[in-house]
Amino acid sequence: MAVGALRERETTGVSATGRRKGVLILCDTRAFGAVTCALLEPVVAEAEPIRAATYERAPNLLTPRTIKETALFIAELWRGYPTGWRAEGLAVAEQLTRLGANVLIVSPLSLGIDAAESYWDLASTDSLATRVNRLLRRPAARNQAAVLDQLSALEVTLSDYIAKPLGHVDG
Numbered sequence: 001m002a003v004g005a006l007r008e009r010e011t012t013g014v015s016a017t018g019r020r021k022g023v024l025i026l027c028d029t030r031a032f033g034a035v036t037c038a039l040l041e042p043v044v045a046e047a048e049p050i051r052a053a054t055y056e057r058a059p060n061l062l063t064p065r066t067i068k069e070t071a072l073f074i075a076e077l078w079r080g081y082p083t084g085w086r087a088e089g090l091a092v093a094e095q096l097t098r099l100g101a102n103v104l105i106v107s108p109l110s111l112g113i114d115a116a117e118s119y120w121d122l123a124s125t126d127s128l129a130t131r132v133n134r135l136l137r138r139p140a141a142r143n144q145a146a147v148l149d150q151l152s153a154l155e156v157t158l159s160d161y162i163a164k165p166l167g168h169v170d171g
Helices: 030-040 064-069 089-097 126-135 142-155
Strands: 023-027 050-052 072-076 077-082 084-086 103-106
Touching: 023 030, 030 050, 030 072, 030 126, 072 089, 072 126, 089 103, 089 142, 103 126
Parallel strands: 023 050, 023 072, 072 103
Antiparallel strands: 077 084
Protein backbone atom coordinates (compact mmCIF):
# COMPACT_ATOMS: atom_id res chain seq x y z
CA MET A 1 0.00 0.00 0.00
CA ALA A 2 1.41 3.42 -0.94
CA VAL A 3 2.22 5.83 1.83
CA GLY A 4 2.20 9.56 1.13
CA ALA A 5 1.38 12.61 3.19
CA LEU A 6 -1.98 10.90 3.62
CA ARG A 7 -2.31 7.14 3.80
CA GLU A 8 -5.63 5.43 4.05
CA ARG A 9 -6.74 1.82 4.17
CA GLU A 10 -10.41 2.77 4.24
CA THR A 11 -12.34 5.82 5.32
CA THR A 12 -12.68 6.65 8.96
CA GLY A 13 -16.12 7.03 10.38
CA VAL A 14 -18.57 5.78 12.90
CA SER A 15 -19.23 2.05 12.79
CA ALA A 16 -22.70 0.52 12.52
CA THR A 17 -22.67 0.23 16.32
CA GLY A 18 -22.12 3.98 16.67
CA ARG A 19 -18.53 3.46 17.89
CA ARG A 20 -15.78 5.75 16.62
CA LYS A 21 -13.30 3.97 14.41
CA GLY A 22 -9.92 4.48 12.88
CA VAL A 23 -6.50 5.77 13.82
CA LEU A 24 -5.12 9.03 12.44
CA ILE A 25 -1.38 9.55 12.88
CA LEU A 26 -0.22 13.17 12.83
CA CYS A 27 3.51 13.47 12.30
CA ASP A 28 6.42 15.66 11.27
CA THR A 29 7.61 13.44 8.44
CA ARG A 30 6.05 10.94 6.09
CA ALA A 31 8.64 8.40 7.22
CA PHE A 32 7.38 8.48 10.82
CA GLY A 33 3.81 7.99 9.58
CA ALA A 34 4.79 5.12 7.29
CA VAL A 35 6.76 3.30 9.98
CA THR A 36 4.06 3.79 12.61
CA CYS A 37 1.38 2.54 10.20
CA ALA A 38 3.51 -0.49 9.34
CA LEU A 39 4.07 -1.28 13.02
CA LEU A 40 0.40 -0.98 13.94
CA GLU A 41 -1.30 -2.50 10.89
CA PRO A 42 -0.65 -6.16 11.83
CA VAL A 43 -1.69 -5.72 15.46
CA VAL A 44 -4.63 -3.31 15.33
CA ALA A 45 -8.02 -4.80 14.58
CA GLU A 46 -8.75 -4.91 10.85
CA ALA A 47 -11.89 -2.88 11.44
CA GLU A 48 -9.65 0.03 12.44
CA PRO A 49 -8.44 1.97 9.39
CA ILE A 50 -5.04 3.58 9.89
CA ARG A 51 -4.14 6.86 8.17
CA ALA A 52 -1.17 9.16 8.50
CA ALA A 53 -0.76 12.83 7.66
CA THR A 54 2.04 15.30 8.21
CA TYR A 55 1.46 18.23 10.52
CA GLU A 56 1.72 20.42 7.45
CA ARG A 57 -1.42 18.79 5.98
CA ALA A 58 -3.25 18.27 9.28
CA PRO A 59 -5.18 21.56 9.35
CA ASN A 60 -7.07 20.47 6.22
CA LEU A 61 -7.87 17.06 7.73
CA LEU A 62 -8.87 17.99 11.26
CA THR A 63 -12.46 18.85 10.56
CA PRO A 64 -15.08 18.61 13.31
CA ARG A 65 -16.38 15.45 11.61
CA THR A 66 -12.94 13.80 11.55
CA ILE A 67 -12.38 14.68 15.21
CA LYS A 68 -15.79 13.31 16.15
CA GLU A 69 -15.47 10.07 14.17
CA THR A 70 -11.84 9.03 14.76
CA ALA A 71 -11.26 6.52 17.57
CA LEU A 72 -7.63 7.49 18.23
CA PHE A 73 -5.24 10.22 17.14
CA ILE A 74 -1.53 9.49 17.44
CA ALA A 75 0.58 12.65 17.56
CA GLU A 76 4.32 12.49 17.00
CA LEU A 77 5.90 14.48 19.83
CA TRP A 78 8.54 16.31 17.82
CA ARG A 79 8.28 18.67 14.87
CA GLY A 80 11.35 20.20 13.32
CA TYR A 81 11.47 23.80 12.14
CA PRO A 82 14.41 25.57 10.50
CA THR A 83 14.88 27.46 13.76
CA GLY A 84 14.54 24.54 16.20
CA TRP A 85 12.39 21.75 17.57
CA ARG A 86 8.95 21.97 19.16
CA ALA A 87 6.91 19.46 21.15
CA GLU A 88 4.16 19.88 18.55
CA GLY A 89 2.44 16.64 19.49
CA LEU A 90 1.84 17.94 22.99
CA ALA A 91 0.11 21.09 21.71
CA VAL A 92 -1.97 19.08 19.24
CA ALA A 93 -2.90 16.50 21.88
CA GLU A 94 -4.10 19.20 24.24
CA GLN A 95 -6.28 20.81 21.55
CA LEU A 96 -7.76 17.50 20.43
CA THR A 97 -8.39 16.34 24.01
CA ARG A 98 -10.30 19.55 24.71
CA LEU A 99 -12.46 18.72 21.67
CA GLY A 100 -13.26 15.27 23.10
CA ALA A 101 -10.76 13.21 21.09
CA ASN A 102 -8.76 10.22 22.27
CA VAL A 103 -5.04 11.04 21.76
CA LEU A 104 -1.70 9.29 22.21
CA ILE A 105 1.56 11.23 21.95
CA VAL A 106 4.43 9.10 20.59
CA SER A 107 8.12 9.96 20.78
CA PRO A 108 10.77 8.06 18.85
CA LEU A 109 13.20 8.79 21.69
CA SER A 110 13.66 7.25 25.14
CA LEU A 111 12.70 10.14 27.37
CA GLY A 112 11.50 7.81 30.11
CA ILE A 113 8.33 9.75 30.86
CA ASP A 114 6.04 7.05 32.20
CA ALA A 115 3.51 9.17 34.07
CA ALA A 116 0.91 9.60 31.35
CA GLU A 117 -1.27 7.02 29.64
CA SER A 118 -1.55 9.47 26.74
CA TYR A 119 2.23 9.42 26.16
CA TRP A 120 4.43 6.60 24.85
CA ASP A 121 8.13 6.43 24.00
CA LEU A 122 10.80 3.76 23.57
CA ALA A 123 11.37 3.60 27.33
CA SER A 124 7.70 2.83 28.10
CA THR A 125 7.04 -0.42 29.93
CA ASP A 126 4.46 -1.60 27.38
CA SER A 127 4.65 -1.85 23.59
CA LEU A 128 3.21 0.76 21.26
CA ALA A 129 0.72 -1.82 19.96
CA THR A 130 -0.44 -2.66 23.49
CA ARG A 131 -0.94 1.00 24.35
CA VAL A 132 -2.80 1.73 21.11
CA ASN A 133 -5.10 -1.27 21.51
CA ARG A 134 -5.83 -0.30 25.14
CA LEU A 135 -6.73 3.26 24.11
CA LEU A 136 -8.86 2.02 21.20
CA ARG A 137 -10.99 0.04 23.67
CA ARG A 138 -11.64 3.13 25.76
CA PRO A 139 -14.31 5.69 25.01
CA ALA A 140 -12.94 8.99 23.70
CA ALA A 141 -14.63 10.83 26.52
CA ARG A 142 -12.55 9.07 29.17
CA ASN A 143 -11.71 11.33 32.08
CA GLN A 144 -10.82 14.44 30.08
CA ALA A 145 -9.70 16.39 33.15
CA ALA A 146 -7.24 13.66 34.14
CA VAL A 147 -5.80 13.51 30.61
CA LEU A 148 -5.39 17.30 30.54
CA ASP A 149 -3.61 17.09 33.92
CA GLN A 150 -1.22 14.48 32.47
CA LEU A 151 -0.58 16.72 29.47
CA SER A 152 0.11 19.67 31.80
CA ALA A 153 2.69 17.58 33.65
CA LEU A 154 4.31 16.74 30.31
CA GLU A 155 4.42 20.46 29.51
CA VAL A 156 6.49 21.05 32.63
CA THR A 157 8.93 18.28 31.65
CA LEU A 158 9.16 19.53 28.06
CA SER A 159 8.98 23.25 28.84
CA ASP A 160 12.05 24.07 26.72
CA TYR A 161 10.20 22.78 23.65
CA ILE A 162 6.74 24.31 24.09
CA ALA A 163 7.27 27.77 22.58
CA LYS A 164 6.40 28.20 18.92
CA PRO A 165 9.63 28.57 16.98
CA LEU A 166 10.16 31.31 14.43
CA GLY A 167 8.38 30.20 11.27
CA HIS A 168 5.56 28.34 13.04
CA VAL A 169 2.21 28.84 11.35
CA ASP A 170 -1.05 27.99 13.11
CA GLY A 171 -3.39 25.92 10.95
